[in-house]
Amino acid sequence: MTLHALPVGGRARVQDVADQPLRVRMASMGLRAGAEVAMLVHAASGARIVRVGDARLTLARELAVAITVEPLHVQ
Amino acid sequence: MCSECQTTGGAAITRTAPVVALLGRPNVGKSTLFSRLAGVHRKMGNWPATTVEVGTATITVDGRAIELLDLPGTASLSPISPDEALACDLVVDAGVDVVLTVVDASNIARCLFLLSQAREISAHVIVALTMTDIAERRGIHLDVDGLARELGVPVIPVIPRTGEGMDRIRTAIADAVALPHVPHHPVHFDDASEAAQRLTWVSAVMARHVERREERPTLTDRVDRVVTAPVLGSVVLLAVLWVVFQATTTLAAPLQDLLDRLMNRTIGGQVATWLQQLAPTAPWLRGLIVDGVIAGVGTLLTFLPVMSIMFLLLAILEDSGYMARAAVVADHLMRVAGLPGKALLPLLVGFGCNVPAVSSTRSVGDARHRILAGLVVPFTACSARLAVYVFVAGIFFGNRAGTVVFCMYLVSISLVVVGSLLFRTLFFRGVAREPLLIELPPYRLPTTKFVFADAWLRVRGFLQEAGGIVVATVLIVWFLMSVPLGGAGFAATPVADSAYGAMARAVAPVFAPAGFDDWHTTGALVTGFVAKEVVITSWAQNYALVDASQHFDRATLARNLRQDLTRSSGGHPDAAVIAFLVFLTAYTPCVATVGAQRREFGWRWAATGMVTQVLFAWAIAVVVFQALRALGVG
Structure with a gap:
């Protein structure tokens, strides 16, 4: 599934980040394959607020759909 | 490297x-x-x-x-x-x-x-x-x-x-x-x-x-769910902005009046009487000091309350962490104009006053987007322009005045969008509009020290770097109005016979295709460069309607204006007036805004912005007049 589709409260591991101009930027912010993300808020205009490590990141819809994630089940 | x-x-x-x-x-x-x-x-x-x-x-x-x-x-x-x-x-x-x-x-x-x-x-x-x-x-x-x-x-x-x-x-x-x-x-x-x-x-x-x-979900998470939510987030943003504007206007307006009275009546009046006694044979000295220097410093000071209060409130929004959330909510909207979400705030501030708006583009972050935002800020119809809209619409459109004023705000918003695209095409072709990707700081209580220090730094910077330009411009206008080309003495000439009057006449034909080839009106536009609120008084001055106590008869001014614009527009005064209002909305708002742009972006950008705006304003005024005339507007 895409990161965009992850429900609020859900956790997931990033599988792949599609190649686009902000890919390196996202990697430097921690959004790269293998990273664990938690969905915090589904915001206005399809933007998503996620926790990556200790940071809260907001990303636009088009970036969130470019990230493929595998949902994790919390024990 | x-x-x-x-x-x-x-x-x-x-x-x-x-x-x-x-x-x-x-x-x-x-x-x-x-x-x-x-x-x-x-x-x-x-x-x-x-x-x-x-x-x-x-x-x-x-x-x-x-x-x-x-x-x-x-x-x-x-x-x-x-x-x-x-x-x-x-x-x-x-x-x-x-x-x-x-x-x-x-x-x-x-x-x-x-x-x-x-x-x-x-x-x-x-x-x-x-x-x-x-x-x-x-x-x-x-x-x-x-x-x-x-x-x-x-x-x-x-x-x-x-x-x-x-x-x-x-x-x-x-x-x-x-x-x-x-x-x-x-x-x-x-x-x-x-x-x-x-x-x-x-x-x-x-x-x-x-x-x-x-x-566990933190308080920040819970607050973010509200303030960035699709509909609720916009409501919160509007409410925050309403509070900012309300606070600015209610707190700043009385201070502004007070400073204006203090400079122009108390100090100006006192100094005038004093100079009258001291040097009764030199009215030019009184003019230079009272109408030039004191009026210039007064113009500068009247910006202070609105700037200080606006900067304080913006520093609070920034320091509390809310500014980043506002950017999230506004991002989609701003995309229409090719600007990042963070540019919404300076533009909205611009509808109050362009001067602090230019300075507040600092929160935009990326330098190119910041300059772009700073260049389109002057298209936002500030409260000084509102005063002119209300006056002119009242004279020419009677009970349709409200609609005309409302339309001018629509014009202003369209100018922001079109102007932004124009400036992008002209100067920032390579700058991509990037999708939103920002880090949200946690919320915290703003620190008094930081907030005041930040606001003071901005105000001081404005006074130091824009102050000179504002005072100098007021002095130049005074000087041009004082230089006699007729028989009268220096600083004792009617406006029509002054160097300023001659300049306004020389400029006037340029506006023939826009329907207002009339020196009284172009002269008011030149004065409007000092500050938009003086356009009306300047008109009255150009028609020699202002008496010694600075009063004039609005009905007489209205009659004169209608008469001259009917002539200059070839019988389409309403079309000419709308073209005039559009020009007024689009051209350089005031010298203080240019001063603020100079401080933020340097002379080159301030001058580039000014020239582009004037040319752009002229072009759309012409288009508007010709279109309305073709449609048969009176």
């Missing part, structure tokens, strides 16, 4: 003392630490040949002078914006001796990424660890000593707000500058595989020295 660094035009420092540079991600408490270290010696300004703001200060540590540099916040040393490029440039090239890296304990992984790059560049790195209290609250525990051993650099927990840890920072700086200067290594940090290695290193360091407890 790293390959991306060249955009800043080769910044360099003239070294007179050891240089300590503060490096850190945005929102890690870097500037608060800088203020704390620099104290009263703190200076802010654009770095030479750039529009990037850098703080500098010369401080004394252990009896030794130290040059402090507060670099722009940067996520990494592989820069993506001019601000980041400058930070990168300065660290690598500028002969920095010590890199004081600010690390946010509550967001340590991301800060370690930047720190690992800094360590490769500089032999002398000190780590100031901020936000340890927030980290503790979030269940993050750091082994500070272990971290220092692993990194091989001093790691000092600080609380800049209270000053805790400052002594240790000063000692560490003194120790580091005592060591021999080691030139920084030129390193390229733009390789993706290298970034991946760095992240692996960060994870390993984190695993050894950072302990985390499982987290």
